[in-house]
Amino acid sequence: MKKVIELKIYGHRLVVKSEEGEDYIRTVENYLNTKIEEVKENTKAVSTLDLALLAALNITGEVIKTKEMLERLGRRSEELAKRIDRRTV
Numbered sequence: 001m002k003k004v005i006e007l008k009i010y011g012h013r014l015v016v017k018s019e020e021g022e023d024y025i026r027t028v029e030n031y032l033n034t035k036i037e038e039v040k041e042n043t044k045a046v047s048t049l050d051l052a053l054l055a056a057l058n059i060t061g062e063v064i065k066t067k068e069m070l071e072r073l074g075r076r077s078e079e080l081a082k083r084i085d086r087r088t089v
Helices: 022-042 048-088
Strands: 003-009 012-018
Touching: 003 022, 022 048
Parallel strands: none
Antiparallel strands: 003 012
């Protein structure tokens, strides 16, 4: 069942519906606010939209790098599993 949760993202009120627990949503909210603050400290952007977009770009880069790392780890674990299988058969 979806829950309605009110968030505050960089001072803006946002109401979302989610099946995730409130603790998880609050974690996401805090992460995004932290990323926006990081961008604000490291750029001359002053527009809220610009800060949000730059934070989104940074987070997207993190997601892509994490996916690539997981894919490499998955391939490596498959290789290791095959080696183990060859030695135990």
